Amino acid sequence: MKIALLGGTGDMGEGLALRWAKNHEVIIGSREEQKGMRVAGEYLAKAKAFYGDAMVGTIRGTSNPEAAAQADVIVLTIPHEYAASTILSIKDRLKPSQIVVSPVVPMVKVDKGVMYSPIMKDNKVMSYAEALAKELKDVPVVAAYHAISAKKLADPALVLNYDVPIAGDDEEAVKVVVRLTQEIRNLRPVYVGPLKSALMIEALTPLIINAAIYSKIKDASIAFVQ
Numbered sequence: 207m208k209i210a211l212l213g214g215t216g217d218m219g220e221g222l223a224l225r226w227a228k229n230h231e232v233i234i235g236s237r238e239e240q241k242g243m244r245v246a247g248e249y250l251a252k253a254k255a256f257y258g259d260a261m262v263g264t265i266r267g268t269s270n271p272e273a274a275a276q277a278d279v280i281v282l283t284i285p286h287e288y289a290a291s292t293i294l295s296i297k298d299r300l301k302p303s304q305i306v307v308s309p310v311v312p313m314v315k316v317d318k319g320v321m322y323s324p325i326m327k328d329n330k331v332m333s334y335a336e337a338l339a340k341e342l343k344d345v346p347v348v349a350a351y352h353a354i355s356a357k358k359l360a361d362p363a364l365v366l367n368y369d370v371p372i373a374g375d376d377e378e379a380v381k382v383v384v385r386l387t388q389e390i391r392n393l394r395p396v397y398v399g400p401l402k403s404a405l406m407i408e409a410l411t412p413l414i415i416n417a418a419i420y421s422k423i424k425d426a427s428i429a430f431v432q
C-alpha cells in the first residue's frame with residue numbers, strides 16, 4: 207500500500223513511517239521537496255537497521271502535493287493550524303478511491319494545560335475530522351491515532367499496548383485503517399462509530415496532556431478495560 211504522510215518530517219510522521227515501512231511504500235511529504243527527501247533518507251536508514259531483511263517496504267520523500275497524488279492513504283501529520291489548508295489546497299486532485307486519515311487535534315493552551323478547541327462550522331460544533339470531510343466531499347476521511355505518543359511510536363522496538371479509537375463513515379476506508387493499525391505491534395483498533403464520534407476521540411488528547419501536566423503521567427495513551 208502507498209501511504210503518504212503529509213508533513214511527515216515531524217514527530218508523528220517519523221513514528222508512523224518507521225512502523226509502516228516494514229510492509230508498505232511510505233512517502234514523506236514536506237513543504238520543501240528537498241527536506242522531504244533528506245528526512246525520508248534518515249528514516250529509511252533507521253527502518254533498515256531495525257527490520258533488516260524482514261523489511262519489504264520502503265520510505266521516500268517528496269513535496270506534499272506529490273506525496274498525496276501518489277498515495278492510497280494520506281495521513282495528515284501536520285499541526286491543526288496548517289493541516290486543513292495543506293490538504294484543501296490540493297483537494298481537486300484527490301480521488302474518492304483515496305483515504306484521508308486525520309490524527310489532528312485542535313487544541314489551545316490555557317493557563318496551565320491545554321483545552322480541546324473543536325471547529326465551529328455551519329453553526330454546529332464539530333470535530334476537525336468532520337469539518338474536513340465536509341470540505342473533501344467524496345474523499346473518505348477516517349479519524350485515528352490521536353492518543354498515541356509520537357515519541358513512543360518512533361521507537362519501533364516499543365510494543366504499544368494501547369487502543370486506537372477509530373471513527374469514519376466509509377466502511378471500506380475504516381477497514382483499511384483498522385488493518386494498518388493492527389500492523390503496529392499490540393495496537394488494538396477500536397471502531398467507535400461514524401465520523402461524528404471523532405469529536406470525542408479528538409478530545410482525549412488534551413485530557414492525556416493535562417494528566418501529564420497535573421498528575422505527572424507522562425506519554426500515556428488509552429485502553430478500554432473490561
Ligand SMILES: NC(=O)c1ccc[n+]([C@@H]2O[C@H](COP(=O)([O-])OP(=O)(O)OC[C@H]3O[C@@H](n4cnc5c(N)ncnc54)[C@H](OP(=O)(O)O)[C@@H]3O)[C@@H](O)[C@H]2O)c1
Pocket residue numbers: 213214215216217218219235236237238241242282283284285286288289292309310311312351352353354355356357
Ligand atoms: N506529537 C504527538 O505526540 C501527536 C500525537 C497524536 C496526534 N498528533 C497530531 O499529529 C499532527 C502532527 O503532529 P506532530 O507533533 O508530528 O507535528 P510537528 O512535528 O510539530 O509538525 C509536523 C510537520 O508539519 C509541517 N508544518 C509545520 N508548519 C507548517 C505550516 N505552516 N504549513 C504546512 N506544514 C507545516 C512540518 O513539515 P515540513 O517543514 O517538512 O513541511 C513539520 O515537520 C498534529 O495535528 C497533532 O495534533 C500528534
